[in-house]
Amino acid sequence: MSQLLKVQNFNVSSDGIAAGASEAQSLESPFGLPGAERLFGWAGATASWPNRTEPGGSRGLDDYLTRDFTHNIGAEIMGRNKFGPQRGPWENEDWRGWWGDEPPFRTPVFVMTHHPRPSYTLSDTTFHFVAGDPAEVLDQAREAAQGKDVRLGGGVSTIRQFLAADLIDTLHIAVAPVEYGSGVRLWNSPDDLLDRYHRDVVPSPSGVTHHLFWRK
Amino acid sequence: MSQLLKVQNFNVSSDGIAAGASEAQSLESPFGLPGAERLFGWAGATASWPNRTEPGGSRGLDDYLTRDFTHNIGAEIMGRNKFGPQRGPWENEDWRGWWGDEPPFRTPVFVMTHHPRPSYTLSDTTFHFVAGDPAEVLDQAREAAQGKDVRLGGGVSTIRQFLAADLIDTLHIAVAPVEYGSGVRLWNSPDDLLDRYHRDVVPSPSGVTHHLFWRK
Numbered sequence: 001m002s003q004l005l006k007v008q009n010f011n012v013s014s015d016g017i018a019a020g021a022s023e024a025q026s027l028e029s030p031f032g033l034p035g036a037e038r039l040f041g042w043a044g045a046t047a048s049w050p051n052r053t054e055p056g057g058s059r060g061l062d063d064y065l066t067r068d069f070t071h072n073i074g075a076e077i078m079g080r081n082k083f084g085p086q087r088g089p090w091e092n093e094d095w096r097g098w099w100g101d102e103p104p105f106r107t108p109v110f111v112m113t114h115h116p117r118p119s120y121t122l123s124d125t126t127f128h129f130v131a132g133d134p135a136e137v138l139d140q141a142r143e144a145a146q147g148k149d150v151r152l153g154g155g156v157s158t159i160r161q162f163l164a165a166d167l168i169d170t171l172h173i174a175v176a177p178v179e180y181g182s183g184v185r186l187w188n189s190p191d192d193l194l195d196r197y198h199r200d201v202v203p204s205p206s207g208v209t210h211h212l213f214w215r216k
Numbered sequence: 217m218s219q220l221l222k223v224q225n226f227n228v229s230s231d232g233i234a235a236g237a238s239e240a241q242s243l244e245s246p247f248g249l250p251g252a253e254r255l256f257g258w259a260g261a262t263a264s265w266p267n268r269t270e271p272g273g274s275r276g277l278d279d280y281l282t283r284d285f286t287h288n289i290g291a292e293i294m295g296r297n298k299f300g301p302q303r304g305p306w307e308n309e310d311w312r313g314w315w316g317d318e319p320p321f322r323t324p325v326f327v328m329t330h331h332p333r334p335s336y337t338l339s340d341t342t343f344h345f346v347a348g349d350p351a352e353v354l355d356q357a358r359e360a361a362q363g364k365d366v367r368l369g370g371g372v373s374t375i376r377q378f379l380a381a382d383l384i385d386t387l388h389i390a391v392a393p394v395e396y397g398s399g400v401r402l403w404n405s406p407d408d409l410l411d412r413y414h415r416d417v418v419p420s421p422s423g424v425t426h427h428l429f430w431r432k
Contacts, residue, residue, distance in 0.1 A: 047430075059386050059430035060416030064280045067287060170275050200276030200421050214263075214275035 003142050004149040005077075007159055007171040008069055010186075011039040011208075014175055017183035018156040025085040030098055038178045042206040050104035061204050065172060069104075074145025076105050077137055079158030080113040083127075089115045096122060108144040110137055112158065134165045156184045166196070171213040219358050220365040223375055223387040224285055226402075227255040227424075230391055233399035234372040241301040246314055254394045258422040266320035277420050281388060285320075290361025292321050293353055295374030296329045299343075305331045312338060321369075324360040326353055328374065350381045372400045382412070387429040 012018045019025065020032025031039070043049055047057035048067035057063070083097055097103060106124040117129040130137055141150045152162055162168050173186065187193070190211050197213035204210060228234045235241065236248025247255070259265055263273035264283035273279070299313055313319060322340040333345040346353055357366045368378055378384050389402065403409070406427050413429035420426060
């Protein structure tokens, strides 16, 4: 197992919800959830948050997790719902993702979609649009990663697909103290994964609880 | 503050002791403490431990801390007592440190000593032997680090010197559940640093408690 597939800094509510229903996602509401910043605010408060524009930020536990985001990562795989709110064939190729001219990935990114679209590069990140099942896409990403690990970025249905195919080596899921009641669920309970994974449960002073899983 | 000075993975007992009395240190007992592996065993159990020779190891909380060891580090400063048990002028320059032919630092290392000795390189690590006060040695290390951060490796009296000079930006101290009663102390209590630093206290399932400090 020389090239791991890793989920990093993935945020869910205390009831396991990571996004609103697919139809609630829009350009104005990427997560399709009200107050979604309550899910990922812990990361934005850290010194190493990739989108930080002002100096400062915490350098405690949460910062170890945000600065690990790029550690030995050579490629990312993401589902189409992480890439954007569009569904069906690409109608407007001017839309190039949520992340502006300097996406935080700085590696090849493989967007899973059955609708073809040419690759393009923004700063250090190149987006490729690929069809195929999880194992096939992972093969492509591993090759592009040139010996480094591969990050599985989400969204939640993509992570569930890769869990079902038993392809994920480690997961860091940050559970926030907020309850949504409805939306797209990663799990019914974090204990769902304990048949296949070891786990450390690490409460952070920021209020989130980090669940760190690695294969048995 | 673009180049931090960081203490990382420094281990103390629950009563703050990091090493035996200076005269107890020897080639056979680097820490001069009985059962010193109880202090650093948590790190050796992780997948990212630099000296790991066999596959396996945990990938939970403790592994985040060990794999952060080299993150954006461009140089290390260490006291002579971390480098070796010798005192006074160098009598045997064949002794080249505890770490074998591939020291885990992989950067320039500045060993603080008033006894001159030529620099030498082992694999990716070059050891320099420098006199000067903490601020002067830090200037040299920062220049060698070429924009990256600098690690302060220890031992305990060196860390105390740099704390007294108020030169340290972040500290990760792992407190192990073992009591020594006597030896060289980092602190009377981890609370000693709270006038100058924020702190996260993070208990690990491995039994150690990580104290993560960063400047106020």
